């Protein structure tokens with residue numbers, strides 16, 4: 001794995017339905033994300049925070065809330081993430097709400113085209129984030145980034161990476177899903193996304209889900225993890241805007257992260273939707289940093 005890490009903060013809640021994810025980057029820094037990673041021998045540069053438009057808190061227009069502002073933020077994220085990859089570094093995007101996964105992953109996809117790499121995306125989330133303006137009940141763009149990446153969304157968003165669609169649905173594995181709108185579910189099936197939902201994890205276990213999600217990676221694969229903190233069960237991670245009961249436990253999430261680390265292929269990461277306004281003494285930020293530490297190689301293994 002690349003040992004040169006760049007932290008990029010994107011302090012906005014422009015695509016969310018609840019305010020507060022704009023404070024996520026600072027809460028993760030307060031929870032010591034930089035020294036924790038440095039403790040594993042990684043070279044960490046904190047690039048500070050990106051700038052973008054304020055949240056005007058308006059109702060949706062044509063099924064989209066704050067579309068112009070979401071475009072501006074995603075362009076800033078796209079350029080920042082792409083610049084770090086071009087420097088040969090491993091970007092960690094600190095959100096911010098999950099609409100920014102579009103800017104981040106479109107940058108990763110562009111980098112993979114430029115360097116002839118294959119791309120695998122693990123989308124750790126309670127939600128499929130596969131809505132469109134027709135299907136969405138809310139107009140919040142943080143429910144749409146995966147659909148946008150696959151070419152279904154407003155033109156000014158889907159074209160940010162310079163190629164439409166930015167990715168193929170075949171490159172994504174969704175894990176932890178347990179809340180999908182009815183129309184969104186039909187669309188996920190239509191696009192043939194590979195989803196390891198909570199029913200699958202209950203029946204087969206996190207280990208089996210991750211073995212399949214990580215299958216067929218090779219030395220030429222760029223592995224991107226988009227970690228929505230609402231992936232976790234709200235018992236361990238209350239500090240998110242859209243909690244859904246019945247998520248992975250602390251141990252299941254640790255296993256997920258450790259198995260990703262074992263591949264040695266992790267090359268970029270998003271940590272999204274942490275909402276300090278809803279957190280309890282920064283506990284969710286601390287759990288997130290704990291899991292990120294495992295993602296970068298902290299292991300509980302005792303076997304030789």
Ligand SMILES: [Mn+2]
Nearest residue numbers: 098125129228
């Ligand atoms: Mn999400």
